[in-house]
Amino acid sequence: MKIAFLGGGNMATALIGGMVECGFAPGGICVVDLDEGARARLRAKFDVRTLAAPDAGVFASDVLLLAVKPQQMKAALAPFAGALCGALVITIAAGLRLADIARWLGGRAGPYTRLVRCMPNTPALIGAGITGMYAAPAVDAAGRELAERIVSAVGNTVWVDDEARLDAVTGISGSGPAYVFHFIEALEAAACAQGFDAESARRLALDTVLGSARLAAASADAPAVLREKVTSKGGTTAAALAHLAARGWYDALIEAVEAATARSRELGDQFGTD
Ligand SMILES: NC(=O)c1ccc[n+]([C@@H]2O[C@H](COP(=O)([O-])OP(=O)(O)OC[C@H]3O[C@@H](n4cnc5c(N)ncnc54)[C@H](OP(=O)(O)O)[C@@H]3O)[C@@H](O)[C@H]2O)c1
Numbered sequence: 001m002k003i004a005f006l007g008g009g010n011m012a013t014a015l016i017g018g019m020v021e022c023g024f025a026p027g028g029i030c031v032v033d034l035d036e037g038a039r040a041r042l043r044a045k046f047d048v049r050t051l052a053a054p055d056a057g058v059f060a061s062d063v064l065l066l067a068v069k070p071q072q073m074k075a076a077l078a079p080f081a082g083a084l085c086g087a088l089v090i091t092i093a094a095g096l097r098l099a100d101i102a103r104w105l106g107g108r109a110g111p112y113t114r115l116v117r118c119m120p121n122t123p124a125l126i127g128a129g130i131t132g133m134y135a136a137p138a139v140d141a142a143g144r145e146l147a148e149r150i151v152s153a154v155g156n157t158v159w160v161d162d163e164a165r166l167d168a169v170t171g172i173s174g175s176g177p178a179y180v181f182h183f184i185e186a187l188e189a190a191a192c193a194q195g196f197d198a199e200s201a202r203r204l205a206l207d208t209v210l211g212s213a214r215l216a217a218a219s220a221d222a223p224a225v226l227r228e229k230v231t232s233k234g235g236t237t238a239a240a241l242a243h244l245a246a247r248g249w250y251d252a253l254i255e256a257v258e259a260a261t262a263r264s265r266e267l268g269d270q271f272g273t274d
Pocket of ligand 1: 006007008009010011012032033034035038066067068069070072075076077092093094119120121122174
């Protein structure tokens, strides 16, 4: 199995690390990156083949994983136009639609069809990501399974059957880590306001989020039930939740996801133009 990466930055490094741990052979992985620093880091860390520009071996790969920034994609794909020999192409670029990538890859032969679009998130950097995935109709079950095997090396996956839903995935889990980090920041600031030193405040805030997420993941109860279980009538948690409700916290988060989803759609329009 020959797998080529276009772009060898943060996400490609996370994916390659996860893949090697899952048993993909480093000898079958090749990374194309303009930056010699990035290439040297990848060679030293994983002993993969690296190149400054794609060669015939890259064009003949079984899988091509697109991991350059969305604004770099069109130029990065120029050497590939009409040159691929049937590779399954997986893109992790935020916002970029398959129709645009298909057009850029197809060259004079017309749109390229074996495409899977993914939206990972930053916890992928520690193997704890969640990735939304969409496969173009031309991708068969074996292609979907292969894409999932690669992407699940850095966490869990959720398939969507409409590419437009990946904009919502971006708003929920793609941008989601920032919402959680912001929550941790606020809880930490609240602990400092209550007189805790910075280190204790961080410990209290971080372990509360970590422990609650682990409990929610391990429990048969839904998060709403777990919340009710720690909210006794007239108690401390009830006082806090009443305050959050009065300030519209829950609706604000739903609206925030809507704003991120709309922005993802806009970025797709912006980056996908010819
Ligand atoms: N990081 C995240 O949290 C996250 C989450 C979801 C999706 N993504 C997506 O993942 C993709 C990669 O993100 P990243 O954070 O890994 O980016 P990154 O660290 O900037 O990596 C991109 C790499 O591609 C190189 N590159 C640029 N143009 C190239 C070309 N024409 N040919 C070959 N290599 C080229 C860049 O080199 P230079 O530095 O010299 O430009 C850089 O080393 C993006 O499309 C992003 O939207 C990222």
